[in-house]
Amino acid sequence: MMTSDDQLDPVAVALGSDIRGLRKTNGLTLTELAARTGRSVGFLSQVERGLKKPSVGTLQSLGDALGMGIGWFLQGAETGDDPDERAVIVRRHQRRRLSYTGLSSTDYLGMQDYLVSPDFNANHALVVTTYEPGANTGDDLNGYEGEESGMVLSGVIILDLGKKAYRLETGDSFHFDSTVPHRYSNPGPEPASTIMALVPMALRYGHAHRGPDDDKA
Numbered sequence: 007m008m009t010s011d012d013q014l015d016p017v018a019v020a021l022g023s024d025i026r027g028l029r030k031t032n033g034l035t036l037t038e039l040a041a042r043t044g045r046s047v048g049f050l051s052q053v054e055r056g057l058k059k060p061s062v063g064t065l066q067s068l069g070d071a072l073g074m075g076i077g078w079f080l081q082g083a084e085t086g087d088d089p090d091e092r093a094v095i096v097r098r099h100q101r102r103r104l105s106y107t108g109l110s111s112t113d114y115l116g117m118q119d120y121l122v123s124p125d126f127n128a129n130h131a132l133v134v135t136t137y138e139p140g141a142n143t144g145d146d147l148n149g150y151e152g153e154e155s156g157m158v159l160s161g162v163i164i165l166d167l168g169k170k171a172y173r174l175e176t177g178d179s180f181h182f183d184s185t186v187p188h189r190y191s192n193p194g195p196e197p198a199s200t201i202m203a204l205v206p207m208a209l210r211y212g213h214a215h216r217g218p219d220d221d222k223a
Contacts, residue, residue, distance in 0.1 A: 019056035021065075021079055026054040028072045042071035096122050101134070116141030116192075122201070130205040135190075137163070137198045142191035149187040153205045156180055161198025164191045 029039055036054075040047045045064060052058040060068070065079045101120040116138040123131040147166060157179040165172045165180060167188045174180060182188070184204075192198040 014056045015059060018053075018059045021060065022054040022056040024079060025050075025068060025072075029054075032072055034072075039068075039071060043067040094124060096124055115144060117143065130203050132201060132203055134159070134199060134201050137161070137190070137192035137200075139192060139195050139197065143189045147187035147189050149185050151206075152184040154180075154182060154184050154188075154202055155205075156200050156202030159199040159201055161192060161196050162194040163198050163200060164193050165189075166191070 029036070034042075036047045036050055039045075040050055043050070043064070044067065049058060053060050053064070069079060101122055103118060103120050118136050120134045120136075121131060122134050147168075158174045158176050160176055162176075163174045165174055165188065167182055168186045172180070190200070
């Protein structure tokens with residue numbers, strides 16, 4: 007089924023236009039860009055036309071291939087805001103929800119991540135995470151290069167860190183080496199939330215890997 011222009015997602019269209027312009031500026035064909043990113047020509051063509059919304063992992067690959075950080079694409083997708091302010095300030099209504107996989111979000115885990123830094127260009131980023139009652143970051147413990155610091159904004163969070171488990175309540179803070187396998191969970195009957203600084207910024211539930219839909223034309 008064909009999609010008319012007025013049915014296209016304006017953010018996807020803006021991203022596609024930016025990607026296409028930067029690709030041409032770099033003198034690359036779609037075939038060459040596909041070879042650099044490991045995505046198919048058909049998929050990238052649909053991204054450039056606004057027919058597909060690329061995952062964060064795909065944007066990271068495109069940013070690397072085109073010599074730009076992923077924050078360039080995310081800022082380019084925002085419309086109607088002062089670009090000077092947008093590089094420094096994130097208003098509450100401007101928070102961008104992070105997606106990591108072909109599932110599009112972490113709804114299936116009962117949690118949501120929001121970027122509260124202006125972009126991903128710095129060596130760290132601030133992320134606010136909300137947890138529904140009983141939610142967690144997965145049944146397995148996950149470790150990766152870097153450090154994490156944070157504070158519980160509301161509710162109760164259990165931090166499983168290596169072989170230990172810590173109960174954190176509102177106002178409690180934490181810091182640890184992210185290479186230690188870990189996970190977060192909300193054991194309580196009420197929602198919980200945290201704010202964390204990730205150094206370096208890691209797309210922690212997927213690490214910018216390819217989603218299962220990224221290869222489909």
